[in-house]
Amino acid sequence: GENVEQHPSTLSVQEGDSAVIKCTYSDSASNYFPWYKQELGKRPQLIIDIRSNVGEKKDQRIAVTLNKTAKHFSLHITETQPEDSAVYFCAAIGSGGSNYKLTFGKGTLLTVNP
Amino acid sequence: KAGVTQTPRYLIKTRGQQVTLSCSPISGHRSVSWYQQTPGQGLQFLFEYFSETQRNKGNFPGRFSGRQFSNSRSEMNVSTLELGDSALYLCASSLTANYGYTFGSGTRLTVV
Numbered sequence: 001g002e003n004v005e006q007h008p009s010t011l012s013v014q015e016g017d018s019a020v021i022k023c024t025y026s027d028s029a030s031n032y033f034p035w036y037k038q039e040l041g042k043r044p045q046l047i048i049d050i051r052s053n054v055g056e057k058k059d060q061r062i063a064v065t066l067n068k069t070a071k072h073f074s075l076h077i078t079e080t081q082p083e084d085s086a087v088y089f090c091a092a093i094g095s096g097g098s099n100y101k102l103t104f105g106k107g108t109l110l111t112v113n114p
Numbered sequence: 115k116a117g118v119t120q121t122p123r124y125l126i127k128t129r130g131q132q133v134t135l136s137c138s139p140i141s142g143h144r145s146v147s148w149y150q151q152t153p154g155q156g157l158q159f160l161f162e163y164f165s166e167t168q169r170n171k172g173n174f175p176g177r178f179s180g181r182q183f184s185n186s187r188s189e190m191n192v193s194t195l196e197l198g199d200s201a202l203y204l205c206a207s208s209l210t211a212n213y214g215y216t217f218g219s220g221t222r223l224t225v226v
Contacts, residue, residue, distance in 0.1 A: 032213050043204065043217045044157075051213070089157065093212060100170045100211040101147060104157040 002027040002094030006105025014113050019080050021088055021108045024072040029095035033073045034102070035064060036089045044089060048075070080112045116141065118207050118218035126224045132193040135221045139186050139207030146188040147211065148180060151202040151220070160203075162211055163188055169211070195225045 003026040013019050025033075034049035050057045050064045050073065057064050061080075066073040077084055087109050091102040119138040127133050139146050147162035159172040163182035180190040186207075192199055202222050206215040 034213075034215065036217075043219045045217070046215065049213065091157075097170070100145070100162045100164070101159040101172070102149075102157075102206075102215060103159070106156045 001096075002030060002092055002098035002103040004090060004092050004103050004105045006090050006108060008108060009106065010109045010111070012111045012113065013080050015080060015082060017080055019075075019077045019084070019110055019112075021075045021090070021110070022072060023074070023090035023092075023105050024070075025092045025094075025103075026071070027092070027094035027098055028068075028071060030071075030092045030098075031095075032093040033064070033066060034091050035062075035075050036091065037086045038089065038107075039086045047088075077110075080110075082112050082114050085110055085112045118205055118216050120203075120205050120218035120221050122221060123219065124222045124224075126226060127195050129195055129197060129225055131195050132191065133195060133223060134189055134191050135203055135205075135223075137188045137190075137205030137207075137218060139188070139205075140216055143207035143209055143216075144186050145208040145211035146182055146186060147206050147208070147215070148188070148190050149204045149206065150174075151204055152200075157204070160190065164211060192223075197225050199223065200225045 031052040036044035038044040063076040087107045090105040145164045148160040161171045182188045202220045204220045205218045208215045
């Protein structure tokens, strides 16, 4: 089945800096890659997603890039703000037995220091 | 539009008991999936239902079961509770389960 690895597990940046979180996946047939933000005690919220036929997608300060050949995708947050502090999860939807389900990375705790 | 609604928000149960959790998806969403979130294991897939049919199941013991009703609402049941079942149980709904998952706020289950 699908396996998703996420790095780093913790990331600390200064306000205004950029943050990058990377994920790799194992199923070459995976076709959908969302990113979720989870604040303490709250539900995971979808912040951006990308399909396998697109290489990059941007939404204001957030962007996701996908490299299908290398089977990795990354989240880029520019001009970070303290309210960006949260746990970020990458996920993938695979094929076959990994279809109809999100396989998540272990998460990255992002801390933005004012 | 209303989001994904999970009830109850919190539960405390004793080992050996059973529990039923409920999830109402976003109107029009026919796919409902369940995830267990723990600090050690992260977010793990339990099962997914679409039009009352289970299409995929995760690697959990048979004590974990679920169902979906004709109005797309779903329930999951855990029998013979163990201490290790303490977790946040999250439900997510989607139009088709191939994209666009929205999560509910979860049910925090504590087994004592």
